[in-house]
Amino acid sequence: MNDRKRTPVRDYSIETRLIYGKANDLHWDYSHHLVPPISASATFRLDSSRRGAQGFHDFAHQHDAPESLPTAPIYIYDRLGEPNKDMLEETLAAAEQGDSAVTFASGMAAISAVLGILVQQGDEVLAHTTLYGCTYSLLTNWFPRLGVRVTFVDFSDLEAVRSMITNRTRVMYAETPVNPTLRLVDLEGLARLAAAANALRPVTSRIVTVVDSTFATPFCQRPLTHGIDFVVHSLTKGIGGFGTDIGGAVIGPAWSRDPLLLYRKDFGGVLSAKAAWPVLVQGLPSLAVRMRAMQATAGVVARYLSTVQDVERVSYPGLEDFEQADLARKQMVDYDGVFAPGALIYFSMCGDSPAESRHRAERFIDHIANEAYCITLAVSLGNIRTLIEHPGSMTHAAIPAQEQLEKGVDPGGIRLAIGLEKSEDIIGDLERSFESVLEGSINAL
Numbered sequence: 001m002n003d004r005k006r007t008p009v010r011d012y013s014i015e016t017r018l019i020y021g022k023a024n025d026l027h028w029d030y031s032h033h034l035v036p037p038i039s040a041s042a043t044f045r046l047d048s049s050r051r052g053a054q055g056f057h058d059f060a061h062q063h064d065a066p067e068s069l070p071t072a073p074i075y076i077y078d079r080l081g082e083p084n085k086d087m088l089e090e091t092l093a094a095a096e097q098g099d100s101a102v103t104f105a106s107g108m109a110a111i112s113a114v115l116g117i118l119v120q121q122g123d124e125v126l127a128h129t130t131l132y133g134c135t136y137s138l139l140t141n142w143f144p145r146l147g148v149r150v151t152f153v154d155f156s157d158l159e160a161v162r163s164m165i166t167n168r169t170r171v172m173y174a175e176t177p178v179n180p181t182l183r184l185v186d187l188e189g190l191a192r193l194a195a196a197a198n199a200l201r202p203v204t205s206r207i208v209t210v211v212d213s214t215f216a217t218p219f220c221q222r223p224l225t226h227g228i229d230f231v232v233h234s235l236t237k238g239i240g241g242f243g244t245d246i247g248g249a250v251i252g253p254a255w256s257r258d259p260l261l262l263y264r265k266d267f268g269g270v271l272s273a274k275a276a277w278p279v280l281v282q283g284l285p286s287l288a289v290r291m292r293a294m295q296a297t298a299g300v301v302a303r304y305l306s307t308v309q310d311v312e313r314v315s316y317p318g319l320e321d322f323e324q325a326d327l328a329r330k331q332m333v334d335y336d337g338v339f340a341p342g343a344l345i346y347f348s349m350c351g352d353s354p355a356e357s358r359h360r361a362e363r364f365i366d367h368i369a370n371e372a373y374c375i376t377l378a379v380s381l382g383n384i385r386t387l388i389e390h391p392g393s394m395t396h397a398a399i400p401a402q403e404q405l406e407k408g409v410d411p412g413g414i415r416l417a418i419g420l421e422k423s424e425d426i427i428g429d430l431e432r433s434f435e436s437v438l439e440g441s442i443n444a445l
């Protein structure tokens with residue numbers, strides 16, 4: 001790389017930095033590429049045994065002695081680290097305005113890892129009642145086997161959370177917006193609650209806050225700026241954006257990088273370089289433009305859904321009648337401080353009974369699956385294609401029916417993850433399916 005003086009990267013907007021990353025760093029000297037090449041080497045050539053020994057010594061020792069590190073890292077083996085992941089991690093940390101990011105093979109690998117470094121046998125996790133289905137399964141099926149107690153409490157009631165804190169509590173874990181209901185958790189309130197509890201505790205038993213911000217993406221919300229300790233993401237969703245690869249990331253304080261790298265090395269949930277690359281060169285650079293377009297469409301579709309007779313209620317943080325509209329406007333903002341309510345909509349079909357609502361939701365979705373051109377029945381979200389699903393029988397099926405109701409996952413509930421199509425095309429597909437459900441109910445009379 002040439003030595004010419006450049007304007008410091010920090011002087012540029014985050015949106016521009018998501019395109020270029022820290023391209024001129026000594027860590028990756030790709031001065032002849034416009035796009036960084038895919039790193040496709042499981043192992044790395046070392047110049048000498050001394051350099052090999054240095055590489056092993058340096059690995060996961062960044063926080064201990066950052067000043068002793070060489071200017072360029074010594075790569076040894078992909079599971080320990082390689083350039084594509086390092087570049088992606090650098091940019092992800094910038095995107096969330098955090099100190100450090102570590103990537104993982106999937107969102108679930110990231111969630112397991114952050115909890116893995118924070119808790120041990122005898123500790124307790126306080127978690128929000130409504131969670132992504134696999135996170136719920138991780139916390140209820142696997143953590144108890146490791147001797148970690150998990151208590152669920154409604155995080156939209158911070159007084160209730162406070163009353164559940166015990167001297168064994170080590171982690172408070174929530175998603176916001178919550179999957180699938182889109183209810184919000186007050187990030188600043190949660191951070192204040194942890195700070196108040198920690199003021200009375202020794203450093204060794206601090207309570208750490210972890211937020212899954214997958215639904216919002218860093219474009220719409222940055223929990224670390226509200227005082228939250230860790231953010232986790234499924235890169236598979238809005239950050240990756242094109243649905244080609246699975247990945248995850250943990251963004252948090254500088255001290256967490258070393259334990260997360262060690263955890264990743266030993267548990268092995270490494271993001272492949274070939275999966276890091278599309279997130280680095282396509283996902284993050286287009287994040288802002290995709291999210292802006294998708295959320296504008298989501299606003300139009302949500303307002304349309306509010307006018308449909310068969311729809312009992314619509315939950316979208318951008319609607320004026322959204323229950324937590326003030327909180328949404330406060331914590332869901334883009335890099336320019338503009339309200340950014342995201343691209344997910346949750347709505348429920350009406351019906352005289354839960355069974356009827358569920359039946360109508362299923363009929364509606366089946367019609368979409370068979371007839372719609374630009375809405376696809378599929379799990380996942382944040383994709384350039386609009387996706388629809390029925391949480392009650394699909395993503396949240398791990399939660400028993402009665403509990404689903406208590407968590408706000410109603411039987412007629414439908415999750416719509418808006419993509420990049422024209423709003424009138426999406427609305428056209430929805431309209432035709434509403435008509436078919438209505439015809440179905442008339443025929444059933």
Ligand SMILES: *Cc1c(COP(=O)(O)O)cnc(C)c1O
Binds near residue numbers: 109135215236237
């Ligand atoms: C998809 C998702 C996850 C899990 O991510 P994977 O990449 O599928 O492992 C976790 N949390 C939320 C909110 C998600 O939507």
